[in-house]
Amino acid sequence: MAVDLRKIKKLIELVQESGIAELAITEGEESIRITRYSPHPASAQAGAISSTQSSVPLPKPTQSRNAMPVIEGFVQVSPMVGTFHAAKNLADAPLVCVGQRVSQGDILCIIEAMRMQNPIEAQRDGIIGAIWVKEGDEVAFDHPLFTIIESDIS
Known part of the structure; x- marks a missing residue:
């Protein structure tokens, strides 16, 4: 899987600028999820x-x-x-x-x-x-x- 860091950085900027809490995108077998807040507190320990x-x-x-x-x-x-x-x-x-x-x-x-x-x-x-x-x-x-x-x- 080739990761396009520019695309990911752009998506992170989009999440930060828009104020949304989460963004999930799936293209075929590949998926990315960007979240501003931990969805489960125990996972962030x-x-x-x-x-x-x-x-x-x-x-x-x-x-x-x-x-x-x-x-x-x-x-x-x-x-x-x-x-x-x-x-x-x-x-x-x-x-x-x-x-x-x-x-x-x-x-x-x-x-x-x-x-x-x-x-x-x-x-x-x-x-x-x-x-x-x-x-x-x-x-x-x-x-x-x-x-x-x-x-x-x-």
Whole structure:
């Protein structure tokens, strides 16, 4: 993937000048998301990702000008409007956590819409690098849910 830094800088300037909180653009398999504020406070802790369930070292996020972490990888977005649930039942442990290896087709979360429980499957193999929503959050179409870091390590 060729990154055009001039284009990214222009998009960052656009976000800063317009006052919008977030901009997400997808072109084919490539996507970029620029946000002025952390969508999930736990993900911004000291600019580091903790790996609790994996011995695979995760890349450290880079710090932007506003001291927000930037985690490179595939951003899996919500395919629907609804309520985010990290587990099938409130008493259960979350289906995935940061640092966990997932395979394409694994269930990552549940989105409840019109009292229907809709399992959301991983679109890629990799490691969960960030979770951008928390239990009970309302999500819309294309709302970022997870960053999946693609890894060649088995």
